[in-house]
Amino acid sequence: MKIGELARQSGLSVHTIRYYEKIGLLPYASRDLSSQRDYDASILSWIAFLRRLKTTGMPIRDMLRYAALRERGSGTEAERRALLKAHRDRVRAQVTELQASLLALDAKIAGYAAPQETSQQTCQERIDDAAHSGRGREPARARQARAR
Amino acid sequence: MKIGELARQSGLSVHTIRYYEKIGLLPYASRDLSSQRDYDASILSWIAFLRRLKTTGMPIRDMLRYAALRERGSGTEAERRALLKAHRDRVRAQVTELQASLLALDAKIAGYAAPQETSQQTCQERIDDAAHSGRGREPARARQARAR
DNA sequence: CCTTGACTTCGAGTGCGCTCGAACCTGTAG
DNA sequence: CTACAGGTTCGAGCGCACTCGAAGTCAAGG
Numbered sequence: 001m002k003i004g005e006l007a008r009q010s011g012l013s014v015h016t017i018r019y020y021e022k023i024g025l026l027p028y029a030s031r032d033l034s035s036q037r038d039y040d041a042s043i044l045s046w047i048a049f050l051r052r053l054k055t056t057g058m059p060i061r062d063m064l065r066y067a068a069l070r071e072r073g074s075g076t077e078a079e080r081r082a083l084l085k086a087h088r089d090r091v092r093a094q095v096t097e098l099q100a101s102l103l104a105l106d107a108k109i110a111g112y113a114a115p116q117e118t119s120q121q122t123c124q125e126r127i128d129d130a131a132h133s134g135r136g137r138e139p140a141r142a143r144q145a146r147a148r
Numbered sequence: 149m150k151i152g153e154l155a156r157q158s159g160l161s162v163h164t165i166r167y168y169e170k171i172g173l174l175p176y177a178s179r180d181l182s183s184q185r186d187y188d189a190s191i192l193s194w195i196a197f198l199r200r201l202k203t204t205g206m207p208i209r210d211m212l213r214y215a216a217l218r219e220r221g222s223g224t225e226a227e228r229r230a231l232l233k234a235h236r237d238r239v240r241a242q243v244t245e246l247q248a249s250l251l252a253l254d255a256k257i258a259g260y261a262a263p264q265e266t267s268q269q270t271c272q273e274r275i276d277d278a279a280h281s282g283r284g285r286e287p288a289r290a291r292q293a294r295a296r
Numbered sequence: 297c298c299t300t301g302a303c304t305t306c307g308a309g310t311g312c313g314c315t316c317g318a319a320c321c322t323g324t325a326g
Numbered sequence: 327c328t329a330c331a332g333g334t335t336c337g338a339g340c341g342c343a344c345t346c347g348a349a350g351t352c353a354a355g356g
Contacts, residue, residue, distance in 0.1 A: 049256075
């Protein structure tokens with residue numbers, strides 16, 4: 001499988017695949033006669049796993065640690081396992097945090113009365129949301145910077 | 149409250165507070181005689197809310213939209229509500245995805261036998277993890293780039 | 297009077313994870 | 327033969343969200 005095909009099948013861009021190889025996330029791919037990368041389909045499951053790590057928020061430098069252990073092969077299982085366990089714990093904590101935030105968001109949304117369903121405006125400011133409590137400050141100041 | 153105190157109480161750095169004001173996430177703070185920012189304690193709940201949005205992965209440009217609506221005051225409730233609902237849906241989807249990933253991680257970890265508890269090395273490679281399946285590729289290539 | 301420390305503005309720098317473009321090579325189809 | 331679709335390497339650039347440093351102001355304490 002050449003790089004374009006792998007890109008199609010894996011969902012990574014060709015650029016990203018080469019980038020991943022360069023930094024060591026993907027093993028150095030063997031090249032054919034004209035030095036084009038030739039991939040085995042088995043790489044797909046590794047990429048899928050990398051995607052899992054990525055979507056769960058693992059930084060690349062940690063994926064690199066795992067990838068290096070994998071490259072080293074057997075004898076590194078305990079370490080890989082420990083790495084994943086630590087990551088799993090972080091993900092669990094993150095899920096817990098997100099769930100708490102969901103409750104907070106639900107409450108906040110409920111605070112903004114229903115839009116058509118019941119009434120138009122009720123007790124929004126009871127939840128918090130009081131931006132204008134201060135004195136008359138500079139009204140028309142430029143005050144934008146980046147904010148693209 | 150001066151900026152240093154707000155930094156202490158909010159957990160943001162002084163630099164970040166000024167940055168947030170500059171881009172419009174925090175309202176322009178009134179200044180005292182020597183043009184030092186003077187904050188009302190009520191800003192703390194707004195910062196706490198911003199933190200919620202941030203920890204749930206909302207990009208700053210979206211927080212800016214919300215902040216702008218808040219600044220405009222009443223009449224923007226429906227829009228704010230819609231914004232939060234859309235965000236909540238994304239967070240929910242993310243939680244679902246993370247939970248699926250947790251299952252995958254659990255399975256992967258289980259694949260790496262127990263470290264002391266049962267045996268030392270069992271059926272790791274059945275799960276996937278076969279880095280070395282190819283031909284003899286360049287063994288000692290430089291191949292590091294960034295990877296800080 | 298002088299130091300200290302907290303504040304001010306401004307613009308530049310950082311770390312991450314890509315993303316892109318330039319310049320070049322190669323195999324196949326028309 | 328030529329065009330073209332793919333591939334190659336290399337280094338530069340980008341978007342995000344800060345983070346920092348320089349140079350200056352100001353009020354209170356010794």
